[in-house]
Amino acid sequence: MAYTTSQPQTGGILSRLGFGARARKPAAQAEEMKRVQFTSPILPYVFLFPQLAVIVIFFYWPSVQALSSSFYIEDPFGFGSTFVGMSNYTDALFSSEYQSIALFTAVFTLLVTFFSLAIGMLLAVKADRIIKGSSTYKTLLIAVYAIAAPVAGLIGMMFFDQHIGTFVKMMSYVGWNMQVGLNYYDTAFAMVVVAVWKQIPYNFIFLLSGLQNVPVSVREAATIDCSSGLRRFWTVTLPLLAPTAFFLLIINVTYALFDTFGLIDVMVKDKPANNPITLVYKVYNDGFRGNDLGGSSAQSVILMIVVFVLTIFQFRFIERRVHYN
Amino acid sequence: MYRTRFSDHLVLILGALFLCTPVVVAFMTSTHTAADIHMNGLSLSWGGHFVETYEKVLTQKGGFTGEITGARMVMNSLILGIGFALGKIVLSMMAAYAIVYFRFPMATLSFWVIFTTLLLPLEVRIMPSYQVMSDLGLLNSYTGLIVPLLASATGTFYFRQFFKSVPEELLEAARIDGAGPFKFFIDILIPISRTMIAAIFIIMFVYGWNQYLWPMLMTTDERFFTLMRGIKSILQVWVGSQIPDYNEAFALAVLAMLPPVAIVVIFQSWFIKGLTESDK
Amino acid sequence: MAAIDISSVGKIYNGGVRAVSDINLDIRDGEFIVLVGPSGCGKSTLLRMVAGLEAISEGKVKIGDRVVNEVEPADRDIAMVFQNYALYPHMSVRQNLEYGLKNRKTPKAEIDERVAEAARMLEIAQYLDRKPRALSGGQRQRVAMGRAIVRKPAVFLFDEPLSNLDAKLRVSMRGEIKRLQRRLGTTSIYVTHDQLEAMTLADRLVVLNGGKIEQVGAPLDVYHTPASTFVASFIGSPAMNLVKGEIHGDRLAIGPGLLSLAGFAPASGAVTVGLRAEDMRLVPAGDNSLPFKVEYAEELGSQRLVHGLIGDQPVTVAVSSEAELASELHLSIDPSRLHFFDAENGKRLAGKAPAATAAPVAGKIQPVA
Numbered sequence: 021m022a023y024t025t026s027q028p029q030t031g032g033i034l035s036r037l038g039f040g041a042r043a044r045k046p047a048a049q050a051e052e053m054k055r056v057q058f059t060s061p062i063l064p065y066v067f068l069f070p071q072l073a074v075i076v077i078f079f080y081w082p083s084v085q086a087l088s089s090s091f092y093i094e095d096p097f098g099f100g101s102t103f104v105g106m107s108n109y110t111d112a113l114f115s116s117e118y119q120s121i122a123l124f125t126a127v128f129t130l131l132v133t134f135f136s137l138a139i140g141m142l143l144a145v146k147a148d149r150i151i152k153g154s155s156t157y158k159t160l161l162i163a164v165y166a167i168a169a170p171v172a173g174l175i176g177m178m179f180f181d182q183h184i185g186t187f188v189k190m191m192s193y194v195g196w197n198m199q200v201g202l203n204y205y206d207t208a209f210a211m212v213v214v215a216v217w218k219q220i221p222y223n224f225i226f227l228l229s230g231l232q233n234v235p236v237s238v239r240e241a242a243t244i245d246c247s248s249g250l251r252r253f254w255t256v257t258l259p260l261l262a263p264t265a266f267f268l269l270i271i272n273v274t275y276a277l278f279d280t281f282g283l284i285d286v287m288v289k290d291k292p293a294n295n296p297i298t299l300v301y302k303v304y305n306d307g308f309r310g311n312d313l314g315g316s317s318a319q320s321v322i323l324m325i326v327v328f329v330l331t332i333f334q335f336r337f338i339e340r341r342v343h344y345n
Numbered sequence: 346m347y348r349t350r351f352s353d354h355l356v357l358i359l360g361a362l363f364l365c366t367p368v369v370v371a372f373m374t375s376t377h378t379a380a381d382i383h384m385n386g387l388s389l390s391w392g393g394h395f396v397e398t399y400e401k402v403l404t405q406k407g408g409f410t411g412e413i414t415g416a417r418m419v420m421n422s423l424i425l426g427i428g429f430a431l432g433k434i435v436l437s438m439m440a441a442y443a444i445v446y447f448r449f450p451m452a453t454l455s456f457w458v459i460f461t462t463l464l465l466p467l468e469v470r471i472m473p474s475y476q477v478m479s480d481l482g483l484l485n486s487y488t489g490l491i492v493p494l495l496a497s498a499t500g501t502f503y504f505r506q507f508f509k510s511v512p513e514e515l516l517e518a519a520r521i522d523g524a525g526p527f528k529f530f531i532d533i534l535i536p537i538s539r540t541m542i543a544a545i546f547i548i549m550f551v552y553g554w555n556q557y558l559w560p561m562l563m564t565t566d567e568r569f570f571t572l573m574r575g576i577k578s579i580l581q582v583w584v585g586s587q588i589p590d591y592n593e594a595f596a597l598a599v600l601a602m603l604p605p606v607a608i609v610v611i612f613q614s615w616f617i618k619g620l621t622e623s624d625k
Numbered sequence: 626m627a628a629i630d631i632s633s634v635g636k637i638y639n640g641g642v643r644a645v646s647d648i649n650l651d652i653r654d655g656e657f658i659v660l661v662g663p664s665g666c667g668k669s670t671l672l673r674m675v676a677g678l679e680a681i682s683e684g685k686v687k688i689g690d691r692v693v694n695e696v697e698p699a700d701r702d703i704a705m706v707f708q709n710y711a712l713y714p715h716m717s718v719r720q721n722l723e724y725g726l727k728n729r730k731t732p733k734a735e736i737d738e739r740v741a742e743a744a745r746m747l748e749i750a751q752y753l754d755r756k757p758r759a760l761s762g763g764q765r766q767r768v769a770m771g772r773a774i775v776r777k778p779a780v781f782l783f784d785e786p787l788s789n790l791d792a793k794l795r796v797s798m799r800g801e802i803k804r805l806q807r808r809l810g811t812t813s814i815y816v817t818h819d820q821l822e823a824m825t826l827a828d829r830l831v832v833l834n835g836g837k838i839e840q841v842g843a844p845l846d847v848y849h850t851p852a853s854t855f856v857a858s859f860i861g862s863p864a865m866n867l868v869k870g871e872i873h874g875d876r877l878a879i880g881p882g883l884l885s886l887a888g889f890a891p892a893s894g895a896v897t898v899g900l901r902a903e904d905m906r907l908v909p910a911g912d913n914s915l916p917f918k919v920e921y922a923e924e925l926g927s928q929r930l931v932h933g934l935i936g937d938q939p940v941t942v943a944v945s946s947e948a949e950l951a952s953e954l955h956l957s958i959d960p961s962r963l964h965f966f967d968a969e970n971g972k973r974l975a976g977k978a979p980a981a982t983a984a985p986v987a988g989k990i991q992p993v994a
Binding site: 076142166169175289 | 354360363364367439442443451452466468475476492493497516517525595602608610
């Protein structure tokens with residue numbers, strides 16, 4: 021499976037790809053089975069038990085609870101709950117606050133995905149061409165790959181700090197009085213920059229390895245057929261990179277939606293009121309700060325549906341990708 | 346034959362500067378005093394207070410209850426990272442072994458039960474997960490910190506892919522050599538998975554180390570705070586203070602990012618190989 | 626050492642796909658049997674059923690006096706050599722050889738002795754402490770054989786063991802396998818798709834096609850009297866030419882050509898005629914010859930393969946490299962060297978026909994289109 025969205029960058033690299041690329045169709049799993057297998061009435065269950073137990077207790081149980089509590093309103097004093105049908109959902113979807121957060125989330129996702137992919141691509145293309153010093157560049161470009169989101173948020177926040185922030189000082193020379201944490205748009209700008217900063221190495225690694233997987237013979241054929249480097253890139257390299265790029269597109273969308281939680285939490289400094297936040301942050305905020313269990317659960321379910329749609333989308337693509345090869 | 350142009354280097358240098366400067370600045374700034382930082386802002390030069398700042402961060406008891414030191418947070422982060430990585434490897438290897446190497450009626454169902462966990466990230470089910478943990482009395486415990494994170498299929502899928510790539514003849518040869526399910530698992534499969542186990546360990550360790558949301562919910566007792574959780578609380582203290590402890594915040598950030606960055610730099614060939622191989 | 630008795634064995638996979646049907650084969654103690662056929666003919670499946678790696682859907686397999694259908698592979702007293710060698714990559718050569726014996730609780734002293742003996746036999750003694758990845762393909766192949774030999778099994782099973790080697794090594798390993806098997810006298814079943822390998826190794830060949838046995842016999846018998854057009858085209862290189870012909874009395878018409886059969890006609894009417902490339906001779910134009918339109922020639926050094934057409938049917942002829950070529954040649958063949966097959970089902974028609982019994986009136990022979 022290509023994206024387990026809760027995973028920070030590091031959790032993903034092998035597992036995301038391992039599933040995203042190789043196990044193309046889990047449904048076809050039965051046919052790919054080993055020719056020879058053991059048969060035993062109990063052993064497979066013994067091996068499976070620990071994993072299944074953990075999953076049932078810590079995944080299915082909470083998931084079912086999320087679904088069921090999304091139809092109830094919890095009494096604020098904890099004296100039980102009332103069934104309210106879909107009203108938690110309608111309250112969420114039709115509130116202007118939710119809508120504006122959803123809008124911000126969409127714009128944030130779009131910007132982060134676009135810039136981190138574009139910059140990652142630019143760097144990968146350049147690094148692919150360089151012969152001298154390429155390993156030094158590579159090391160420098162992927163070094164920050166595994167920095168946790170809240171740490172990235174902390175460092176970013178310092179750069180955008182009112183008193184000490186280098187970036188703020190630089191901007192004041194061109195007349196931009198940045199007030200990150202106070203001004204909605206300034207905060208949003210800072211968030212996008214930090215989120216892009218953290219995501220570039222990830223895209224860089226994937227795109228570079230994608231580029232290096234383009235067979236030398238194909239490159240040579242393209243060099244003979246087409247003299248313009250830019251045109252070669254658009255007509256030969258990019259189409260061959262399409263599977264990787266599409267895969268990264270989904271990863272980046274889910275990154276922006278979910279993995280940025282720590283970054284946002286640190287950057288808004290516990291004052292979400294006048295700052296931009298994403299939908300996931302709102303789930304957390306309503307649930308833990310606002311004690312609105314029903315509303316938070318309903319929002320969870322809405323997000324689950326979004327993830328679900330993305331997953332289906334990706335599976336359709338992965339099936340298509342089989343034909344590429 | 347492509348000739349490298351100066352502009353190629355320029356782009357790469359700018360990219361490397363953009364990505365790495367903040368990390369260098371964070372480290373350099375952490376060696377200055379708080380007052381110095383407050384006056385002069387972030388710094389690219391060595392401040393000379395490295396030892397005292399890091400000593401203070403690691404040993405001084407902080408927090409509201411005064412029970413937590415930086416060293417303790419480092420230890421908790423290590424426990425979370427290592428515990429999570431080990432748990433993940435053990436559980437997922439066993440499950441993947443059952444799925445790939447056994448023929449049994451519930452195989453497809455088990456596969457889907459595990460597979461589905463990939464659809465719903467922890468972030469969208471935090472409230473109910475928190476409640477389950479609270480019902481089970483696992484708040485503020487290492488078990489509560491680690492075990493629920495194991496409820497995902499990433500490792501299982503990775504090992505499943507790997508096991509499927511193991512030549513079938515190996516199992517056949519082993520069976521002719523008289524190895525049963527346990528013997529094959531221990532004598533053959535685990536040893537040939539060594540490199541994979543190491544790679545997964547590193548990746549999962551970093552994942553565990555970097556956890557933020559879950560430890561934040563699970564631990565109110567400061568003795569269980571991890572570095573990530575510490576970052577959150579240092580910021581909470583910060584609000585309202587005259588001269589915030591910038592240097593300590595940076596030192597904490599440096600401690601928190603040191604292991605992941607070191608691991609990625611040292612093992613980068615593994616990471617990249619992992620990518621290229623699974624992309625085939 | 627043991628005889629193997631395969632009776633009425635069939636294999637049906639889950640989902641009803643039939644891979645092998647009704648195989649009957651008696652393998653004598655010490656015999657070297659080669660299963661040969663194109664990919665998908667069921668030869669590997671049959672071997673794997675004997676090994677116990679594949680369940681037997683129908684029939685019985687006996688090794689020695691014991692029906693082994695329900696016996697675990699480890700308990701069948703067999704050893705197997707795999708195409709990709711299947712060496713345990715994390716174990717040294719010595720550990721690879723020892724593993725099966727250790728699992729059988731063989732005493733340490735005996736393990737050492739057997740490993741040393743096998744290593745000497747295969748000349749791999751100096752590699753015993755290396756890991757398989759430090760060995761060349763040929764050396765790995767030897768280790769794989771060694772792993773089989775140390776077990777002293779009743780039966781060796783070979784599943785295309787040489788197909789991962791380069792051509793030259795394949796020839797020398799082929800000889801070595803043959804020599805070892807002679808020396809040890811162990812009953813062996815060997816699977817290959819390479820007819821040359823099959824011919825050179827086998828005491829008896831089993832030609833399989835579509836999950837059924839086409840022919841069983843000594844290599845030369847199979848070569849000289851192929852039981853069907855399938856066997857004829859599969860065994861021998863270049864493959865036997867198969868052309869449409871028509872028998873009228875004592876005469877055979879192939880395209881525009883006409884041959885006298887000198888009493889060898891096995892039937893009358895349409896038949897498939899088999900002509901080995903090396904059985905044909907160049908003759909001057911005239912009666913009793915087949916006009917041959919030359920398309921191109923392949924030089925093999927010792928001889929020359931000439932490809933061309935008789936009528937519109939492609940035929941390959943082996944001639945000496947001194948023979949002069951023209952665009953149009955004439956071929957002749959000793960009627961006793963002709964092979965006749967049923968035009969419908971491809972089965973061989975008996976060699977010599979009963980003396981011109983129901984021959985139709987001669988003289989009205991028309992060339993077959």
